[in-house]
Amino acid sequence: MGKLILEDGTEIDGKPFGAITETSGETVFATGMTGYTETLTDPSFAGQILILTYPLIGNYGVPDKKYWESDRIQVSGLIVSDYIDRPSHHQSKKTLSQWLKQEKIPALIIKDTRFLTKHLREKGVMLGKINFKKNIDFFDPNKINIVESVSTKKILEHGKGDKTIVIIDCGAKNNIRRCFLKRGVKTITVPWDYDPFEKNLKFDALFISNGPGDPKKAKKTISIIKKALDRKLPTLGICLGNQLLALAAGGDTYKLKYGHRSQNQPCILQDSKKCYITTQNHGFAVGKVPPGFNRWFTNGNDGSIEGIIHKKYPFMSVQFHPEATPGPKDTEWIFDYFLKKIKNYEKK
């Protein structure tokens, strides 16, 4: 047996189905009903113990690496209600349990994930740890610059095309790059602290990716974005990228009580009746729209800011994930919109 211990003293026993190794991090919940492979490999979850509210996990096993969102499991630990050890899918290569063990990630079956979710909803997300034999200390991923640990170490070039976009990788999901490549764009993925202006890279637009933790810790990225804004370079941000763009442009961010981690968040386009169902995975949000920007999207449930767009220049960002995986593909048009802006901007 293993034990999940929260910082407020809550203790829950669970049956292990992953690696038998202690872990600690921030405990969060996600309510998506499918896509655990994509979720577990999303670098935004780095440093977090993830509770999945959908009770049956493992149903379709684990596919080949090329379908993942990064090259490894990113969560620190996994908590489910019921684990299915008999997957059925033509793409399945191994069971979820085998995968977790290979990647040394602990996981527990605790049955009452609903209690835990309600607890976090009421008290707010909190630190937690999974213990087996040892008792380890709590670890707060928001106190460090966790982006550094998930960002690429190398500069990677992908695709061919008229336009080149530099992706600042703060923990980018693979599908963001796929979304660009699909649209005939060349991408250069660079580390979070790599200054493309200093290195005289030739490119047409800057993209700031999703990623884990408190945006205010990624100071270097913020200063790079500032340079892009000064140069009026087209810039798009997703998730953490949204928060970093806001900070770089003079806005502010804050920590949500229990975050948005789901595939069913309604986002309303400003001054319209249009609403999109989006995937989200964030604990921080933009609290103050920076000067010169407008609100772009608003959350239909809690009214929080879901995107900002500059009044004059092609600077824009969204809090949700237009690249989906997991989740609905309804906002993939954001990529088209951005690419169109780049082209129109140049014409001017």
Add this chain to the structure above:
Amino acid sequence: MKKNKRIKHVLILGSGALKIGEAGEFDYSGSQAIKALKEEGIRTILVNPNIATIQTSKELADEVYFLPVTPEFVEKIIEKEKPDGILLSFGGQTALNCGIALQKTGILKKYNVQILGTPISAIMLTEDRNKFANHLHKINIPTPESRAARSIDNAIKIAKKIGYPVMVRAGFALGGQGSGVVYDEKNLIKTAQHALAFAPQILIEKYLHHFKEIEYEVVRDKYDNCITVCNMENMDPLGIHTGESIVVAPSQTLNNQEYHELRRASIEIVRSLGIVGECNVQFALNPRPQRSRFERWQNEQLLDYFVIEVNARLSRSSALASKATGYPLAYIAAKLGIGYGLTEIKNKVTGATSACFEPALDYVVTKIPRWDMEKFKGADKKLGSSMKSVGEVMGIGRTFEESYQKAIRMLDMNYEGAVSENENKKTSEILEGVKNPTPQRMFDIASALKKGFSVKEVHKLSGVDPWFLHRIKNITNHEDELSKNKILDRNKLLELKQLGFSDKRIGNIIGKKGLEIRKIRKAFKIIPSVLQIDTLASEFPAITNYLYMTYNANHSDIKPSRKNSVIVLGSGPYHIGSSVEFDWCSVNTVMNLKKHKKQSIIINCNPETVSTDYDISDKLYFEELTFEKIADIYEYENPDGVIVSVGGQTPNNRAKALHKYGAKILGTNPVDIDRAEDRNKFSSLLDKLKIKQPAWNAFSDLENAEKFAEKVGYPVLIRPSFVLSGSAMNICFDKKDLKTYLKEAASVSKKYPVTVSKFFEQAKEIELDGIAQNGSIKASVISEHIEYAGVHSGDASIVLPADRVNTKTKNEMHKISEKLAKELNITGPFNIQFLAKDNEVFIIEINLRASRTFPFIAKVTGINLIELFVNSLYKKNIKYIKTPKLKSTAIKVAQFSFTRLAGAQPMLGVEMASTGEVACFGADREEAFLKGIIATGGKIPKKGIFISLGGDKKKQDLLRSVLKLKNFGVTLFATEKTAKFLNQNGLKVKSLYKIHEKKSPNILDNFRNKKVDLVINIVDKNIKKEINDDHAIRRMASDNNILILTKIKKAELFINSITDKKFDDLMIKSWSEYI
């Protein structure tokens, strides 16, 4: 701008009687639509002859027309009411078809009626298979290829183009005759030859062997916002109608890519059609796609899928999706129809978040259909592409096993879970059942796995995804282990409960009683948690109490109600004999409890009901109506008591055990219920009170049964006293019959004796429904059957007022009821069935619960017996209410679904076979009855009437009526003897050869060529024939959708109606104008 301000009066079309394929789900959707419109101050006018529905209550629609939902009637209603708008998508296919006809004939335009919601053009497009396929191809959505062939050569060419294997379907063939899968040209020729022999054209389709079937429920508003409220996966592979399939929500075996690619496709379809409201999209998905063909992008391989069907209206699936997620689809669809955007509506469950979202479930639901094939003699039990089930249940749990085993118990057919040991089948029979499904397939699968067949083997035979089979195997493994070890420690018991095992089943395995297991379980402190369905997987708190129980949690979301709360047991699944009328009774009970400031707690498990809407009661437990679950809820909630008498026989059956367990039953004491239900006890009670009953006795051997029959005189009625799935009631006219039917009842043993009672021919059957308080009757209403006794009261045509029952008989009935009410100390609803012959009154039976006639009585006489019942619980000495004199006549007419059931015998008898009912008003019997017959699908004959009367007596009996057809103006046909008889009596009748005679002019040809639109086929059971053609005649008529009348009294009334009334004589009057 929110709603369309022009719209002030809206006409809503209902779906009419419950029938196979169109059932209670449309009461749910219509009721929600009416509520949504009423909130906006819109006046609602409802057309629905289904009198047992909630939507046709005073509390809902402003004006109700109990008239057929046909273009002819609706046109007249439009002319009279002049509505601004019309809703077509809340009354199933009936409403949609009617709406399309009104559009095509220009009626809607003529009266300037705006169709609200989805444009009619979109609906018409989805109804035309070819045009719709072309439309989908234009937006790159694949449909399975299908083409019509008129010759063998043609068929070969098409099959080559589509690629083998192909499915050959005989176009216009009856009951799927001649259809089949062929794998090569040789077999194609063989099958096509056969099929073309009895159909002018055949369809060659791409055969999607064992594809998965997946459904999405999509909602779109006028701002083009689209959401998918739910996706569902059929456990049964493609080829079995989704209404016949076990369905889970959300999908279990789809990964993110599949889930969202199909979601995207469904939204694209809905957008392309311009739907405003709700739409259902069904897909076939290949579980084993060929990579080379479908993998394009490194990560974005296209799926191998096809669109199978699109329903641009609320459907059975959308009702299920509503209940599965808590998202009120019909309510929202109605709001969108009058101009709202999704972002302008709140999620009613949280009260805080937006309705523009997609529910996240933290549980799994399993829907299982309920079949009643035993009730239809001769029906083909194989499941396939057409619907045969009559109802459904939905189990909710946090493991698949839990929700699946719950659902099986919810069927209320004495199954304790996934494994049924009721049948001793041979291995070959089990495998046959796995391969070619019948309603028993779920048990065949479990049996096969239990017998050691591998998941792979069972998968190959059944096409059920291995994922589900592994889960079922998990159940059988646990059973096997328990029966081997028989060790039940706390962990083991908890584990079994988490897998959805009932106490009783666990007890069966280890040789203990269910109650003993319950004791052990409670000593271990293993009790279920009560969780809320909140649409957002607890991301936001819910303000509604939509609840279920699970052992896969250890906290409860809600607090017990305790004092001032009452549990009301609902009806469970709809099936023959228990239908929407009991939902009406349950909902009315709840509404009246509110008046007495009582908190109501509903328990029900039927997703097609209004009682399972979370805004009806204070708490809704979507749970099993088993003793175990009711007792669990009772112990958790600790209410004032339980009401068992408004949900039909299922809850009534729980009274005894609950009472014994110490639960407080509100109303008549269960000990007295037992005295009325136990035939022996009741019989001696009647003797004591000197009340007459047909002579009867119970027999365990043929000899004594024969002696008894000789003594009382044939015919006699026999029925087994212990019936598993309700069948084998028969009337015996002679010794031979008695012998045959006794054998049929099979288990003639001391343990299960057979009851034999005197049967009266040509006797009147009369019912008395009432309510009593402390043994004194406070209201009672007498209603009269049109048919003679011998037709089940659920199938009979019932008239109010009962003006052909004489005062003497009525007085006698009242006297008897008063005696019985006093003796049984009744507090609550009751129903007594009487026989009257030659001024003598006999009692057939008494039920100490609400009957199916309650809503009919309430709506015709204004006496709501349910209201009086609830009053009787909380007010001392309630006032006696006299039945008012009625201004009009109302007749309740049964709806049969024989056309849906290939092979079934379309005949009325002592066993109930109807699936639903309507009731219509009129100035007299003829008007009310004719409306009722039209409302159940009949027509005033315009072409020809076929008459076949068995025996001299029956010929004489009906002669007077038949002679009225002399100047009716349609051709009369008859069998040889009947024709001769009628010709002799001065009626011009064409004689037709019998089907088996194969000579022309034959009955068959005249039916097929649509020369006949009414069949009167009266059989004399006394006459034994060498070759019985009657069954073939009736089946043929049924297959050709021709109205068949098999009972003298009913035929008489119908002939009177059509000769007396013309269509224009049928008054277009609303409910309020009749009462």
